[in-house]
Amino acid sequence: MGRLQDKVAIITGAAGGMGKADALLFAQEGAKVVITDIQESKVLEVVAEIKEAGGDAIGLQHDVTSESDWIRVVEQAIEHFGKINILVNNAGISNATPYMDLTVEAFEKTMTINVTSIFLGQKYVIPHMIEAGGGSIVNISSIAGLTGGSGAGPYTASKGAVRMLTKATAVDYAKHYIRVNSVHPGYIETPMTVDMFKDERMMQWFLSQTPLPRLGKAEDIARGVLFLASDESSYITGVELPIDGGYFAK
Numbered sequence: 701m702g703r704l705q706d707k708v709a710i711i712t713g714a715a716g717g718m719g720k721a722d723a724l725l726f727a728q729e730g731a732k733v734v735i736t737d738i739q740e741s742k743v744l745e746v747v748a749e750i751k752e753a754g755g756d757a758i759g760l761q762h763d764v765t766s767e768s769d770w771i772r773v774v775e776q777a778i779e780h781f782g783k784i785n786i787l788v789n790n791a792g793i794s795n796a797t798p799y800m801d802l803t804v805e806a807f808e809k810t811m812t813i814n815v816t817s818i819f820l821g822q823k824y825v826i827p828h829m830i831e832a833g834g835g836s837i838v839n840i841s842s843i844a845g846l847t848g849g850s851g852a853g854p855y856t857a858s859k860g861a862v863r864m865l866t867k868a869t870a871v872d873y874a875k876h877y878i879r880v881n882s883v884h885p886g887y888i889e890t891p892m893t894v895d896m897f898k899d900e901r902m903m904q905w906f907l908s909q910t911p912l913p914r915l916g917k918a919e920d921i922a923r924g925v926l927f928l929a930s931d932e933s934s935y936i937t938g939v940e941l942p943i944d945g946g947y948f949a950k
């Protein structure tokens with residue numbers, strides 16, 4: 701029996717990186733997975749991989765900033781699997797533009813993709829979780845949501861907002877047994893960071909910030925997300941879980 705047996709999970713931004721790792725692990729643990737991303741063809745490849753391994757999944761094209769897309773995704777999840785128990789708000793973008801070069805449009809784009817998306821996802825999924833008698837929402841923030849960093853104003857602001865939106869939602873919906881927690885990855889090798897880590901000097905700098913002497917992998921994050929999504933964490937809500945190789949231990 702899997703750790704998510706018979707649960708239905710929506711995972712956003714799951715065409716690659718951490719979202720894909722979450723989707724593969726969730727399916728392996730018995731969940732039926734609704735895999736969404738703005739990149740439709742890649743989402744369908746993830747679905748095929750899950751089905752080949754004997755799992756159950758559907759893939760949907762989904763712009764997380766679009767309210768009508770959220771309404772359609774939630775409707776299709778319910779039509780296909782009949783309920784929603786888990787939501788992983790993973791889709792996100794980074795923005796490392798120097799402060800004085802930032803435009804209002806670039807700032808707002810980061811906030812919309814990283815934060816408004818989560819507001820919308822929670823708004824449309826929570827009524828179905830109430831109907832199901834509870835649920836678990838895992839919002840992907842960052843170490844940047846817990847501490848300031850150089851050259852990442854909008855990203856840091858957005859990930860701090862994810863942390864606090866998580867706590868506010870946790871307080872509001874605990875009475876319905878809906879748990880809401882945030883995960884704060886450190887430096888993880890994914891398509892988002894591939895160019896950054898190609899530069900040997902940059903790579904050494906990132907490694908110097910992290911006591912465990914390696915970068916994180918998407919699977920390291922997926923295992924933490926799985927714990928928070930599953931009933932194993934049934935008395936945990938409103939917390940932040942750093943998965944950071946010891947970054948915050950220093």
Ligand SMILES: NC(=O)c1ccc[n+]([C@@H]2O[C@H](COP(=O)([O-])OP(=O)(O)OC[C@H]3O[C@@H](n4cnc5c(N)ncnc54)[C@H](O)[C@@H]3O)[C@@H](O)[C@H]2O)c1
Nearest residue numbers: 713715717718738763764790791792842885888890891892
């Ligand atoms: N990689 C890291 O080091 C790191 C560290 C901390 C936090 N994070 C966070 O982890 C999450 C996953 O990132 P990742 O590293 O796997 O990167 P990634 O780029 O591989 O994954 C992000 C996914 O989000 C999708 N996406 C972007 N805009 C979208 C939109 N408008 N609608 C729907 N999907 C959209 C992309 O297509 C992509 O598949 C992000 O929220 C990111 O901010 C990453």
